[in-house]
Amino acid sequence: MQTNAAAKLVEEPLSCPKCGGTGWKDVVIDREKRVTRCDCFLQTQATHLLMMSEIPARYANCEFSSYETGGNEGLAGAKIKIENWAAQYPMDRSGLLLVGPSGVGKTHLSVAALKRLTQKGVHCLFCDYRELLKKIQNSYNPSVQTTELDLLRPIFETEVVLLDDLGAVKPSEWVWDTVSLILNARYNEKLTTIITSNFLDGASAAAERVEGPRRSAREETLGDRIGERMRSRLFEMCRLIQVNGKDYRQKFRSAGFR
Numbered sequence: 001m002q003t004n005a006a007a008k009l010v011e012e013p014l015s016c017p018k019c020g021g022t023g024w025k026d027v028v029i030d031r032e033k034r035v036t037r038c039d040c041f042l043q044t045q046a047t048h049l050l051m052m053s054e055i056p057a058r059y060a061n062c063e064f065s066s067y068e069t070g071g072n073e074g075l076a077g078a079k080i081k082i083e084n085w086a087a088q089y090p091m092d093r094s095g096l097l098l099v100g101p102s103g104v105g106k107t108h109l110s111v112a113a114l115k116r117l118t119q120k121g122v123h124c125l126f127c128d129y130r131e132l133l134k135k136i137q138n139s140y141n142p143s144v145q146t147t148e149l150d151l152l153r154p155i156f157e158t159e160v161v162l163l164d165d166l167g168a169v170k171p172s173e174w175v176w177d178t179v180s181l182i183l184n185a186r187y188n189e190k191l192t193t194i195i196t197s198n199f200l201d202g203a204s205a206a207a208e209r210v211e212g213p214r215r216s217a218r219e220e221t222l223g224d225r226i227g228e229r230m231r232s233r234l235f236e237m238c239r240l241i242q243v244n245g246k247d248y249r250q251k252f253r254s255a256g257f258r
Contacts (some may be wrong), residue, residue: 016040020089050119055126062111072245082109086116095193100243108198110162125158129165156185162194167225199225
């Protein structure tokens, strides 16, 4: 299990003049001598947690400080909200739902939040929605040794999970069932989830009772892609943040925008 592996790594002896490799240092509080975690331990822990978060290499440089808003007030406002959320965690364990067009940096901001949390000793996991569904489908192949449960267990158990690009796969009963399984499991365990989606929030066509030509001409919403029941569940789990602005992907390609 990831958390056990991380714990083993950070408990290895450290070479530090302050703590002598114990990971604990002496401090004096109100004239009383006490011990607290040494800075070297916290830094080592953050490094290992970051490695185990499985953030793709293309997002390795995504930080709040490197997020370019291009003078757009909407992007600047979203950045402030997400950075404040990361600073307050775990006092506020509600998740985040970032919605907006492609290329405005939703993944960049989400990864920056994950990295900030690992610095605070929080176990995090990056999960690409499309890749996860492909891996689950592949697990049904008899020649593959990995099971669906093996793939989903880290998502069910990790304290904070980033589910990137939710709704990117064409909806089907199987897709809806899988989304329900993941979101309900994390909801029931009161775990924090960060979600990004290119589909703007809105009810499904069925819920709005849109039929005929209007239905085909209507732009798809998040409700259409994940189902109305799961859209409702998201709002029990997450705080909605609109990330609106122009596509800066080409101008700031090095920032890893998506």
